[in-house]
Amino acid sequence: MTITEPQTGRRGSGPSPFRPGQLFIGGAWTESSDGARRDVINPATAEVISSVAWATEGDVDAAVAAARAAFDNGIWSGLSGRERSRILHRVSQLIRERADELAFAESTDVGKPITFAHVVDVNTAADQYEYVASLAQHLDGSTRETPLPAFAYTRREPLGVVAAISPFNFPLILSSTKIAPALAAGNTIVHKPASDTPLSALIMAQILADAGVPDGVFNLITGSGSALGDRLVAHPGVNKVAFTGSTEVGRHVAALAGETLKPVTAELGGNAANILFADADLDQAIGTIIGAFVFNAGQFCMAGPRLLVERPIYDTVVGILSQAVAGVPIGSPTDPATVIGPLASLDQLHKIEAIVSEARKRGGDVVVGGERLDLDGGYYYKPTVIAGLPNDDSAVQEEIFGPVLTVQPFDTEEEAIRLANSTAFGLAAGLQTGSIARAHRVAAQLEAGIVWVNAWALLDPAIPFGGVKDSGWGREYGPESLHSYTRTKSVVISTGEAHA
Structure with missing residues (x-):
């Protein structure tokens, strides 16, 4: 053979x-x-x-x-x-x-x-x-x-x-x-x-x-x-x-x-922004935010690897994430309790390791995760949250395709929209808010093929999805x-x- x-x-x-x-x-x-x-x-x-x-x-x-x-x-x-x-x-x-x-x-x-x-x-x-x-x-x-x-x-x-x-x-x-x-x-x-x-x-x-x-x-x-x-x-x-x-x-x-x-x-490709406004239900939003970047170990073109947080709640949210993300079950795919399994290949593992390592060198604050998990010889990487990176950093601008979340603050709705639209991608986007008026207003201005409000990855065969900009067409x-x-x-x- x-x-x-x-x-x-x-x-x-x-x-x-x-x-x-x-x-x-x-x-x-x-x-x-x-x-x-x-x-x-x-x-x-x-x-x-x-x-x-x-x-x-x-x-x-x-x-x-x-x-x-x-x-x-x-x-x-x-x-x-x-x-x-x-x-x-x-x-x-x-x-x-x-x-x-x-x-x-x-x-x-x-x-x-x-x-x-x-x-x-x-x-x-x-x-x-x-x-x-x-x-x-x-x-x-x-x-x-x-x-x-x-x-x-x-x-x-x-x-x-x-x-x-x-x-x-x-x-x-x-x-x-x-x-x-x-x-x-x-x-x-x-x-x-x-x-x-x-x-x-x-x-x-x-x-x-x-x-x-x-x-x-x-x-x-x-x-x-x-x-x-x-x-x-x-x-x-x-x-x-x-x-x-x-x-x-x-x-x-x-x-x-x-x-x-x-x-x-x-x-x-995708590099979706998830916008968290201060008027959102924070308990619900945190679960949505975590699910958006750890689902399928982050290997999801419509993942939410960029979190934009309104400044009054920024420090609180980063603190909550540092605790909550560390508790997400990672382990063997055969365990029914597992939420995060391994990355799909050794190449993917090496890629994520390099991205996080370089982000650290550029001043990124890895508040949780940032390392592989040694388990059964598999390709596991701990879910990771990185704060303190500027918007033009490659870890923010480029598709990561792994369980990594970058977090940035914003002051106004207009700034949030500008940051969300600032990458070359436009496959998906999301916003967490208690205001239905804001939900409609912001969703209309986000450059994405699909926008989720107070949720993530709600998909059905009846709902079309696809990209704009560098995320494709059709x-x-x-x-x-x-x-x-x-x-x-x-x-x-x-x-x-x-x-x-």
Whole structure:
């Protein structure tokens, strides 16, 4: 067995519960064309838990060809919306039936607490398929009144082959946000999951097949993000790219897709501000603030890693956080009481360590945390709060993607809005206030795709989300998501004399 790009994991002491993963192309499980494989690491223990086929560019071509053939022959796009809806409802049911298996895979692969994997990841994925299944039956055009001697109407038609490229932090959810609406609209798929976290994608490929998705409609390739991603994005047989990842890679994806003029939906980096006004319910706000930056160990594009606090309560809030954050349960993902698990990879751990270390050197006051936790050889980092950094500090301006919170004071509402909007990102934002008038006033001025008031990360498949500025473009969730996987065709039928 050839191992490419080997991981730095330790071999486990017993048999793994995960079977070696293969590619899923044209309805069949297969090895990569050159037989290469790569280890999958449990970030909680640094042990090897499985291996996956490491696809070649030729495998990408085969997957795109299978998806193209399935689209062109109409075995999926030719079905009525009601028929597709029945199959997608069945996908949702199978996700719920295999919830334990999916949650265990997501928890073990990513390092997220098993409780959250069940309640958040699995339930959300099932809800996503259920929601778009209902929309699939109503994806239709409209008649248009014109002064022309003609009957005019529009049709919504699927785009064709969609490349769905998903990241490491929420593999199940962030693949479903792409695959579910694309399928509901009648497209075919080639899915490329993150190389570090492929396990739930393997299970989902089988669930889609078991639910009745025809052969070739969904295809899965696992392998190098750079090599396979570039091949997939630039492929002339691909009609749309749906990507979630960093802003840097998003720019590259957009540029590459632009060469073949294919549309891109890009949900990119985030660095959301959470504004705490003095009139907020402080007890409720503190819980919201902590949850916003520790959820999924901070590896959440819509996390709230920047806290802006109205000056009269600034010292009080920093003091409360120094005590409360230290008490947040951090430990093994298998413990139901765990709130913070390990970071998803050793690279992520090293990145967070470097960010906090450099912030200290620049005068940042680490009021709690600021160090790794030695546990089972895993990639754990204690939740950290840093005060005293200026707004132009890189730890404030750049996406951290770990359990780190920076805290800054403000004096006026206008200053809070200016600080919140001062980074290049615009994915999410939040404010904690007791004033409904202020909530509406401030939310309208925040440069973000979604704004939460007196809460954080309240999400539902019916509520669209996505970024502005360097956080990307396009929307996932809601009817907006389904529409982005279609094109509008106009049909004009003369009702009078023939026209040229």
